[in-house]
Amino acid sequence: MKFETRHWAWLLSILCLSAAQSLAQSPTADVNRVLAVYDNRNTAAAVKDSQAQSDVTPPWKRYRTEILTMLAVVLLQSATVIALFVQRRRKIRLQAELNLERLELAYLSRTSQLGELSGALAHELNQPLTSILANAESGVRLLDNDPIDVNELRDILGDIVLDNKRAATVITQLRRLMIRGETSLEPMDFNHAVTTTLALARSELLARQTRVDVVLDMPDVPIRGNLPQLQQVILNLLLNASDAMAHLPPSQREIVIRTRKRERGVSELTVTDRGVGIAPQRRSEVFKPFVSTKKTSLGLGLAISRSIAQAHGGTLRFDESFDEGARAIFILPARTGDA
Ligand SMILES: Nc1ncnc2c1ncn2[C@@H]1O[C@H](COP(=O)(O)OP(=O)(O)O)[C@@H](O)[C@H]1O
Ligand SMILES: [Mg+2]
Structure with a gap:
């Protein structure tokens, strides 16, 4: 298993929690207080004094260690959450970059394949264009006749439309192949x-x-x-x-x-x-x-x-x-x- 940031963060967090628990249960503070009382046990006044003193000690001083430890734990846990969040964001960004590179590579290979076809594609486009020109020229010549042969003119115009559609199909397919980064599946x-x-x-x-x-x-x-x-x-x-x-x-x-x-x-x-x-x-x-x-x-x-x-x-x-x-x-x- 790879030891990632989140594993370190969890380990640190667990260590802090156990440290906090042992500190919270630490008898040191109580023992000191008992010893002080023990030293003066024969003196009722001293006991009273000690009781009075412990009563007036502000809570902040009495629980300072516990409070500080808990604060440290909360801070560490927040740091863990932030580290996890940052790591997740980085992972998502890397994945997106990887996808983009894959698409870019696919696009480059596609355009290089198109480069291989370019000679043939130019020919594919040239054919209908040449035929459109020839048909248009004979159409113009037909207009000089009297009477004009309307049926022949209609045939010529029909051929022009067909050739135009043929060229347009090649261009549409080419344009589709040239589109960058399209990924949706239909x-x-x-x-x-x-x-x-x-x-x-x-x-x-x-x-x-x-x-x-x-x-x-x-x-x-x-x-x-x-x-x-x-x-x-x-x-x-x-x-x-x-x-x-x-x-x-x-x-x-x-x-x-x-x-x-x-x-x-x-x-x-x-x-x-x-x-x-x-x-x-x-x-x-x-x-x-x-x-x-x-x-x-x-x-x-x-x-x-x-x-x-x-x-x-x-x-x-x-x-x-x-x-x-x-x-x-x-x-x-x-x-x-x-x-
Ligand atoms: N139909 C096939 N018959 C024989 N070898 C093939 C065939 N298709 C692919 N190969 C082999 O696989 C290799 C890799 O193909 P490819 O990834 O398309 O790269 P490229 O065509 O640029 O060499 C080719 O160079 C060729 O040696
Ligand atoms: Mg190949």
């Missing part, structure tokens, strides 16, 4: 987290010539989660899986991402690849911070992903029985009332 659908992450990673995975098979067994897998954090986990698992298959010919680079409901409302997401795999003795090692086999990576992805899984009351691990590549298993608990 009722949501696991499948939604998967499809929105895939929308973000689509061009990057295309550039890496990696195919993704999405198997969503149920139309809706209810969980409680924080969307940007879940997207961060899924993105990291997808990019890890793709990195692990970089040496394979493009036709063999395939990831299967699957969500399903397990017994008692528990939800499961698996990401399976046919890459280099992880040796059994490294399967827990890879979750430690700064463990990486990549030249330019920090090795924080899985450590942060696991802490996000735990903050959701869930788990993240690699399948022990799968050895044709790697299979990450991300489990989330049942949503209250769904079990």
Whole structure:
């Protein structure tokens, strides 16, 4: 057991209390008085005198030791209470600082992942913008015709609206991922987290010539989660899986991402690849911070992903029985009332 301030404070307090008790019961004062009386016992006047003297001694003088001791005990106990209060405040502050650092780390890793995707995301935005420009230009040209083909104009405007929505979705997802320190868990659908992450990673995975098979067994897998954090986990698992298959010919680079409901409302997401795999003795090692086999990576992805899984009351691990590549298993608990 660690001996903390509060243990010292309690020990001190107990010692003072026993000291106070023994002092209060101390016979010294009474013995002195009895001896004085004994010395003068033959003198009735002396006894009377002594009685008179003890009667006139003010209470403060008679009980001075006891009063002072009690005061010291009260003071010490107050000091104990204050020390405990200060210690508790310090503990709460340290916990808050730790949480903030964890969030900051998660945020940094998220933005560095976004950095990895930035080229592909620029392309993702460029496509609808180019198409909007082309459609707007042909719309302007159409206006010169007489009569104006209203149906064609309507089609052109419809395409512009669709492309605009596509670009807006990418920007909204990006902004959500960039938000700092958002931690609340909301009722949501696991499948939604998967499809929105895939929308973000689509061009990057295309550039890496990696195919993704999405198997969503149920139309809706209810969980409680924080969307940007879940997207961060899924993105990291997808990019890890793709990195692990970089040496394979493009036709063999395939990831299967699957969500399903397990017994008692528990939800499961698996990401399976046919890459280099992880040796059994490294399967827990890879979750430690700064463990990486990549030249330019920090090795924080899985450590942060696991802490996000735990903050959701869930788990993240690699399948022990799968050895044709790697299979990450991300489990989330049942949503209250769904079990
Ligand atoms: N799907 C996978 N297949 C093989 N090895 C993997 C896989 N996922 C993770 N790893 C190993 O775990 C290490 C740590 O992963 P991670 O924490 O995401 O950090 P990083 O991706 O920055 O290296 C990787 O460097 C890699 O060696
Ligand atoms: Mg990674």
